[in-house]
Amino acid sequence: MVNNAAVLDRAFHALADPTRRSIVDRLSRGPASVKELAEPLPMSLAAVVQHVQALEGSGLVSSEKVGRVRTCRLEPSALAAVERWAADCRTTWQARLDRLGDHLAESAKTNPKKK
Amino acid sequence: MVNNAAVLDRAFHALADPTRRSIVDRLSRGPASVKELAEPLPMSLAAVVQHVQALEGSGLVSSEKVGRVRTCRLEPSALAAVERWAADCRTTWQARLDRLGDHLAESAKTNPKKK
DNA sequence: AGATTAGTAAAGCATTTACTTGACTGTCCT
């Protein structure tokens, strides 16, 4: 949990780009070559390579080159870190609301009708 | 689910910045004025205002101004959208792995020791 | 009334980003 902040930083930064998010989405359905990833995208192969490099640097994706084709696969742990951060924020917020509700209910019981 | 993509886009973009993420983190522990949000941050108040505006535009935060102080609070639905997207990716990936495992186990049973 | 406080708006600036194109390197197919 020490360098977790750096992981989160890189992951969120990588996911901020819609192209990269669509690549992650595609990879969740199975590994793919860079060429395959580029297929549906309206940009040059070189641009896609750059996105893949960004994703790899963030830990969201890993890849391996065999022959002349580089196969990319999703690395779910970085994705889990993102998920966990968002969930933590939400549940902390929720817990606070619950405490607030309890407190109000309690003071209403001992001190009813006070404005 | 139609304009959900736009929501996700704005939310991830907003969360890509570490300062904004720390603001969200702070707000998960309860509402705060812009001044309070700025307190621990190494930048001018004007800069923090800009971050708050970005967060508000993304739907992650809402705010209300009473008197001269603007109070910000977390808006958990946008955060939930982020959480859900990441979870969807991960579970899709996991489901694919499971199917793969089943398939391999099955073919090993009917076709053992094949190279 | 006058001074401080909280926030806003606008303009400017350095850096980063998301591309492009062009040249190049290996690998695979006939």
Added chain:
DNA sequence: AGGACAGTCAAGTAAATGCTTTACTAATCT
């Protein structure tokens, strides 16, 4: 061997980003 294929590297560019400073407004305190 020769050509197409998959990817890489480098340089350049236009736009976006994260600040700053200055000047301002409106609310609150003394």
